[in-house]
Structures are given as structure tokens and as C-alpha cells.
Amino acid sequence: MFESWHLLxxxxxxxxxxxxxxxxxxxxxxxxFIGALPxxxxxxxxxxxxxVAVSFDGTAAIAALGAVYYGAQYGGAVTAxxxxxxxDASATMTVIDGHKLARNGKAxxxxxxxxxxxxxxxxxxxxxxxxxxxxIAQAAIAFGPIEMTALMIFSLSLVSVLGGKDLNxxxxxxxxxxxxxxxxxxPMVGLPRFDFGEVRLFDGxxxxxxxxxxxxxxxxxxxxxxxxxxxxxxxxxxxxLLPDIRGTLRCWRELGSGSLIGFFIGILPGAGATAxxxxxYAFAKRTSKHPERFGNGAMEGVAAPEAANNSAAYxxxxxxxxxxxxxxxxxxxxxxxLLMIGLQPGPMLFQTQSAFVWTIFGSFYIGNxxxxxxxxxxxxxxxxxxxxxxxxxxxxVIAIIxxxxxxINNSMFEVVLVIGFGILGYxxxxxxxxxxxxxxxxxxxxxxxxxxxxxxxxxxxDMSVFFKSPIALVILLITVVLLVAPWIFQKSQPKxxxxxxxxxxxxx
Amino acid sequence: MIPLRSFDLGLSAILALLxxxxxxxxxxxxxxxxAVPAAGFFPVWIGAGLTLFSALNLIKVLRQSGLRxxxxxxxxxxxxxxxxxxxxxxxxxxVIGMLIASVPLMIAVGCIFGARDRRSLAAISxxxxxMAIILYLVFGVVLTIPLL
Numbered sequence: 001m002f003e004s005w006h007l008l009x010x011x012x013x014x015x016x017x018x019x020x021x022x023x024x025x026x027x028x029x030x031x032x033f034i035g036a037l038p039x040x041x042x043x044x045x046x047x048x049x050x051x052v053a054v055s056f057d058g059t060a061a062i063a064a065l066g067a068v069y070y071g072a073q074y075g076g077a078v079t080a081x082x083x084x085x086x087x088d089a090s091a092t093m094t095v096i097d098g099h100k101l102a103r104n105g106k107a108x109x110x111x112x113x114x115x116x117x118x119x120x121x122x123x124x125x126x127x128x129x130x131x132x133x134x135x136i137a138q139a140a141i142a143f144g145p146i147e148m149t150a151l152m153i154f155s156l157s158l159v160s161v162l163g164g165k166d167l168n169x170x171x172x173x174x175x176x177x178x179x180x181x182x183x184x185x186x187p188m189v190g191l192p193r194f195d196f197g198e199v200r201l202f203d204g205x206x207x208x209x210x211x212x213x214x215x216x217x218x219x220x221x222x223x224x225x226x227x228x229x230x231x232x233x234x235x236x237x238x239x240x241l242l243p244d245i246r247g248t249l250r251c252w253r254e255l256g257s258g259s260l261i262g263f264f265i266g267i268l269p270g271a272g273a274t275a276x277x278x279x280x281y282a283f284a285k286r287t288s289k290h291p292e293r294f295g296n297g298a299m300e301g302v303a304a305p306e307a308a309n310n311s312a313a314y315x316x317x318x319x320x321x322x323x324x325x326x327x328x329x330x331x332x333x334x335x336x337x338l339l340m341i342g343l344q345p346g347p348m349l350f351q352t353q354s355a356f357v358w359t360i361f362g363s364f365y366i367g368n369x370x371x372x373x374x375x376x377x378x379x380x381x382x383x384x385x386x387x388x389x390x391x392x393x394x395x396x397v398i399a400i401i402x403x404x405x406x407x408i409n410n411s412m413f414e415v416v417l418v419i420g421f422g423i424l425g426y427x428x429x430x431x432x433x434x435x436x437x438x439x440x441x442x443x444x445x446x447x448x449x450x451x452x453x454x455x456x457x458x459x460x461x462d463m464s465v466f467f468k469s470p471i472a473l474v475i476l477l478i479t480v481v482l483l484v485a486p487w488i489f490q491k492s493q494p495k496x497x498x499x500x501x502x503x504x505x506x507x508x
Numbered sequence: 509m510i511p512l513r514s515f516d517l518g519l520s521a522i523l524a525l526l527x528x529x530x531x532x533x534x535x536x537x538x539x540x541x542x543a544v545p546a547a548g549f550f551p552v553w554i555g556a557g558l559t560l561f562s563a564l565n566l567i568k569v570l571r572q573s574g575l576r577x578x579x580x581x582x583x584x585x586x587x588x589x590x591x592x593x594x595x596x597x598x599x600x601x602x603v604i605g606m607l608i609a610s611v612p613l614m615i616a617v618g619c620i621f622g623a624r625d626r627r628s629l630a631a632i633s634x635x636x637x638x639m640a641i642i643l644y645l646v647f648g649v650v651l652t653i654p655l656l
Contacts, residue, residue, distance in 0.1 A: 055651045168565050172523055175558035179530055182554065186547040191537060193547060194530070221587045391623035395614035395632060396639045398590070402597060402613070403643050406606065407653040412598045419594045426587050430579050431516050449550045461543030 011358030027064035031071020042072035047211035051404035058341040063363035090273035097301030121307030124259035125314030136322040140347035149451035150472035177441025207336035213421025251303035262308030266315025280308035509578035524562035531555025
């Protein structure tokens, strides 16, 4: 455990290099704006910036993409409090009490509290990430190829939780992703597969093309042009924007519980930041001496969800860094970024690329601290973000997408592909096909195929090797339970009139 | 308004056919090489799975004869127009270069998303030119990507 903190200290020093610091700042500012802008969530933001970021040095690229992710958690609260418009789904619970506080002349108190809660939630999340990621990764080092293959099968079975209400559609999405993962040269014998006579498909389809099409373009297509038009007059005088330090300190209990709930919910694949904020809010209300204040402008109602969504962002990264399993849409895109720069997330990453991992973790600490100052300075600008019309914003974003995608291989062929995936993403969004299983299939499919084929080559085609390893057997049994349980629940439960979907089924 | 049911039926049918094609191609690549799996092993299973779940969804949608929601016709038109604008950008880039082609692309996308009065058009034109300069500086100068 002590070694982790020593390595983190080295990572903090490495992350203080000017190139990484600049990447963190750029990522944090972009993340803040993406969080504040209605219509673009953190997944879309990370996906859009992916092709641009990977053009930079590897460490700076991932530091910037990570900063976009956690920066968006800060930004979403500003418009939620000042304007009652959540910039992204995880800021929805903040609207309930945050906007009430703003309308009661306590906008500054709510904003100050949200920044403090975001910082404390982020810090607790980071400390737990530092402690848990290495422990889990060290335990997973014992995994051989058989256990890793079983783990990949388990990861793919996560569609049952990431797939939302229709498991059938989630499975279709997963199989399309697995198919896309097979395009290109066969990993074992080099035979071209599904290249349709196109040499440019020999290397497969770049992950960022899928991510940008499914998350970036599709989200813009589905955004109505009417958003961004001010519906009510939200003006605040300077006095109202001053923070309330005493009120913030009074919320210490909700800040702590929100951070812990957020982190542990964040670890669970498919639960995501929005679910974490709902549970943290409900817990804070249930344990409060004055539950009647919740919904009427309670400071605790801002503290708990804001601490939870920032902490959840780091909890979400544990399965990705330690096991190579993306637990949400955003971490799937981040994992795609790691693969694009030639790194394979998972237990071996901590062994082979230790300096990289700790520099990235160090950059998270720096970014989290920097965001406090950046958010305070940019609050007035962020508040106007909610009124930016898609007709002014989307042309610039689409141009960035076109140039970024072209820049991957200096080819317009990729831009044509992204147009196709944008239409596919829009169709999937409209027809309730979750995009996350597709991304999961595309990322994990090739790893799984290699694992299965190598294991079977080593065992001369004997499938029973998967059941001879106790670890693999347990993982496979959990996989079966995970796949079968939703079918049984679906059959046995009466159809509810309204359900809360886990936010991973959307694009967070 | 366009009913979503027909889209769902169409997509399920296409994916079911795609699944059959993948499985068929998989058998062409070779399912097994002696006792060990060959290049077609994984595609055969993927094709079978995709066909199975697409067929299940097709049956499910066919059985639910009621309305499954609609999508605004203008929204679909917007998606097609933005896609067309991007195709136009790809074609024009070869002729006039990416930077110059990006300006009409951005103006077109702005118009599609509602910037149609004179003031909005002027604003979006200015944004497009400014953005083209930024794109040149970031991609052409900083990242040294050889732009068309």
C-alpha cells in the first residue's frame, strides 16, 4: 500500500511537466464547457476529442481526455444551479435543490458548495482509486490466459446490465460490435476478413470512428435546434454569487456519504454517475434530521449528489485500469484511447507501464485541484453556455470531427465511415438500441478471440481447460448468473409503468 | 411524423441478413484447422448470434402491432442533410482543399440547425471563417497534419 503512495508522488512530479499540465488545463476547460452545454454529454465530449487528443503524446492525450471526463462533472452543476438546466444527466439531481437555492438568492452558496463538493468527492474518489486500483490489479496478476479469457467473457456479459431495458437489442448491439472487431486481418494467421475488397480495411476500423459516430454525431443529430433559447430571465447580482463557507462546512456528513456512495456505485459496471447521485441524494434525505427541506432548497441536497458524481467518475475507472473492463460509455471511449496509443488496460498495465499509470493518476489529482480555480473563474461564462444555440455550436464541432478523423490516417475514407456510423448511432438512439454494448464488443471482441484461440491452440482444442481453472470457473459461473438473471426477472416481474434506467444505457 | 416501428423492422431484417452473411463468410474462412479454431471460428458464432437476436427482435416487433413511437420528419431530414453536407465536404476537399471546404460545410450545418435569418447567417459565416483559421493552426501547424 505504501508503495502506491510513493509511486503516486513520482506520478505527481511527472504530471507537473509543462506538456501534461497544458493538456490537463485544456481538457479541464473543454470538459467544463461540455458539462455545461446541454446536448453534449461527457461521452460525446471525450469521443469527439479522441482523434485530436491521440495526435499528441500518449500521456498528455489520456491526461486531457480524463480531464474532459471529470471536468464535465464540475460543469454540469453550474447551469443546473443557475438556470435549472442540467448540462448532463448526472447533474439532474443538483437541479432540485440547487436551482431552488439560486432562486432564493443563494446562487453563490449553492455554486460554492457544488465546487467544494465536486472537489471533495473527486479527492475521496481519487484516494480510493489509488488504493484500490493497485490492489485489484495485483490480485489479477495471478490471472493466466485462461482466466483472462474468462474475464473477457464476463466483461461481454455485462451487456445484461449495460444494455438497459431491452436485453435483446443489447445483444444485437453487442454482436454488431463483435463483428466490427473482426474486420481486418485475422490476428493469428493474417487472413483478410470482411474487407469487402478495400485495402484500407486491412487494419480494421479505428475505434475513434465508431466512438465519434455513435456518441458525437448521433447525439448532435438528436438534439432539437430549439435548445439554447432562454426561456426565463435568470439574472444574479454579485452578492448573490458569493459562497457560503459556513453552510458548506455544515454539509460535511453529506459530502462524506455522497463521496463514498458515488465511488462504490461508480465501480459497478453499468450503474454510472447518475445512479450514484440518485442514491446519494436519497440516502442524504433519509438520514437527515430535516428531510422536509429536501426539494425546497436544502444545501445538503446539492452536497450529496455533487460529491457522488465526481467520486463516481473515478470509481468508474477502477475496472478499466485494473482489469481492462470498461464499466460505462465514457470509460469505454477512454479505454479506446488507451488502445489507440498502444496500451492494453488491465493488470499488466501496472507492471509494464507503471510510470504512465501513475503519471495519469497524478494528473487526475492536479486536474481536480485546478478545476476548483478554473470553475470559479469561468462560472459567468459557463452560465451563458446553456444559451449557445446548436446552429452556432454544432458547425464548429462537426468541423473538428471531420479534421480530427482525417488526421488519424490522413484519409477521407475515415470521414466517410464516420458519416455512416453517425447515421447508425442516430437510428440506434431512436430505436432504443444501447450503443455501449457495441463499443464493448468492438473493444473486447478481438482480445477475446485471441484469448480463446491461443488457449485452444495450447490445449490442442480441449475446451475443458476453461473449467479446470478454479478462478476461470468462478468467473464463468458469475457470467452465467449475470446473463440468466435479467431474463428470469423480466419474465417474473409485472411490467412497471415507469422505470429509471441506469445512465450507462445512455451515453455516460 | 414517421413511425419508428418500420425503422425497427427494417433494421432487424438487415441485421438478421448481415448475421447470415457473417456466418456464411466464416465458414468460407474455415471454422477449424484440425482440432483448433481457424479464422472463421469467431465469425460463425458472431453471425449465428446476430441472426438469432435480430430474428427474435423482428418477431417481437411484428407481434406488437401498436404504435412504437414516432420520429419527427424534420429531424430525419436534418440528419440526412448534415450527412449530405459532410459528403459534400469530402468531395470538395479534393478540389478546393479541406480548409476552404470547411467554411461552406459549417455554414450549411448552421443553416440546417436553424441559422437562416440574415443576422444568424452573418454570425455563422464569421464563426466558420474563424474556426477554419483555428483548425489550420491546430491541425496544420501544431499537429503538422498534411491537410488536403
